[in-house]
Amino acid sequence: MKFVNYLQCSMCGKRFEPNHIWNRCRFCGKPLIVLYDLNRIRKAVTQKDIARRPPNIWRYRELLPVQNADNILCLGEGFTPLLHATSLGQTLGFHRIYIKEEGQNPTGSFKARGLAVAISRARELGVKQVSIPSAGNAAVAMGAYAALGGLKAFVYMPRDVPKTFVIECIATGAQVQLVDGLITDCNQKAAVDAYRFGRFDVSTLNEPYRIEGKKTMGFELAEQMGWELPEVIIYPTGGGTGMIGMWKAFEEMEKLGWIGSKRPRMVTVQAEGCAPIVKAFKEGKDFAEPWRGAKTIADGLRVPAAIGDFLILQTLRESHGTAVAVLDDEIMDAITLMSRTQGIFVCPEGAATLAAFRRLRELNWIKDNETVVLFNTASGLKYMHLWTEELRG
Numbered sequence: 001m002k003f004v005n006y007l008q009c010s011m012c013g014k015r016f017e018p019n020h021i022w023n024r025c026r027f028c029g030k031p032l033i034v035l036y037d038l039n040r041i042r043k044a045v046t047q048k049d050i051a052r053r054p055p056n057i058w059r060y061r062e063l064l065p066v067q068n069a070d071n072i073l074c075l076g077e078g079f080t081p082l083l084h085a086t087s088l089g090q091t092l093g094f095h096r097i098y099i100k101e102e103g104q105n106p107t108g109s110f111k112a113r114g115l116a117v118a119i120s121r122a123r124e125l126g127v128k129q130v131s132i133p134s135a136g137n138a139a140v141a142m143g144a145y146a147a148l149g150g151l152k153a154f155v156y157m158p159r160d161v162p163k164t165f166v167i168e169c170i171a172t173g174a175q176v177q178l179v180d181g182l183i184t185d186c187n188q189k190a191a192v193d194a195y196r197f198g199r200f201d202v203s204t205l206n207e208p209y210r211i212e213g214k215k216t217m218g219f220e221l222a223e224q225m226g227w228e229l230p231e232v233i234i235y236p237t238g239g240g241t242g243m244i245g246m247w248k249a250f251e252e253m254e255k256l257g258w259i260g261s262k263r264p265r266m267v268t269v270q271a272e273g274c275a276p277i278v279k280a281f282k283e284g285k286d287f288a289e290p291w292r293g294a295k296t297i298a299d300g301l302r303v304p305a306a307i308g309d310f311l312i313l314q315t316l317r318e319s320h321g322t323a324v325a326v327l328d329d330e331i332m333d334a335i336t337l338m339s340r341t342q343g344i345f346v347c348p349e350g351a352a353t354l355a356a357f358r359r360l361r362e363l364n365w366i367k368d369n370e371t372v373v374l375f376n377t378a379s380g381l382k383y384m385h386l387w388t389e390e391l392r393g
Helices: 038-044 047-051 057-063 086-092 112-122 137-149 163-170 183-197 210-214 216-224 241-256 276-282 308-317 328-342 347-363 380-392
Strands: 002-011 032-036 082-084 095-102 129-133 151-160 175-179 232-236 267-270 323-325 372-376
Touching: 032 210, 038 241, 047 216, 057 112, 057 216, 057 323, 082 151, 086 095, 086 328, 086 347, 095 216, 112 137, 112 210, 112 347, 129 137, 129 183, 137 151, 137 163, 151 163, 151 183, 175 183, 183 372, 210 216, 210 241, 216 241, 232 241, 232 347, 241 267, 267 276, 267 308, 267 347, 276 308, 276 323, 308 380, 323 347, 328 347, 328 380, 347 372, 347 380
Parallel strands: 095 372, 129 151, 151 175, 232 267, 232 372, 267 323
Antiparallel strands: 002 032, 082 095
């Protein structure tokens, strides 16, 4: 399984030895990316080999950074359903719409992918303590895999996060600290404590491995569609690791000869109350300015500043994609529509993709004959607090 060549800075291009504990680039502070010996991988594994393997992210193990199979921590994450949303399509008058249902991951969200790989690799490198700032789902996933791997977990969350997330973290043995403010304030507190106590910080794109787990969504999408890709992918974007990861997966698969050069148009979806990437994209900027007064019901989209902003914007432009901001009311309407047509209780972030789809259809940005994939990133069961008024009624 030793197919990693080196780590490389996504900005300055400096290379780093892979079997060392790194966070960001020590020269420019930007995210590090794992690069593989794709020529050796091409000889080592085929698509037919992969098809015979268990249905989890580790079916693509040659393209993941864990080097010894004994260090893999697995709860069955990945290979989530790709659902042809025929009932939703009938309602919308659009029949080539699919939902990638990430709520069926073992911790209830797509965060299981990234944290399974990050904690497995951290454990392999000898890490004993891990920490994370999180609005909810990432902390839950880190706590689960840290518990499985015997690592101590430290979580920093905004004080106003839904209590469901706090309870899940405590249940897995993670130590939770609630912080006044937003995820950016949690980032600062987690970074200070990580340095002070010698913990490995697995915050978004602050280490090289979560993106590797997230990119498996791209592998799965291609495999589930017969090694083809759709015309459009609509993805809810907070930190943006999943979008960046999928774009990386598409490049790796093309170099392996698994897919052709065709790429989807990637669409970033954010909330009107916190849309730094949308603003930067529309203004033609390479970096996003921090968003002031971030507020939305979609906790995963309440990210005022993303360390990988330049990578998200680069992906959107390379793919000839776009960025859309939607209202919280549109999100709630989309939750209801997806639930009542497809029977999927989606999270607000996932519902935002449907709201964006409807907006783009109105603009004729999405054509009748195109295939579109919406990503529901978590189960709606984690957001029961949004329905308090309905219950009172």
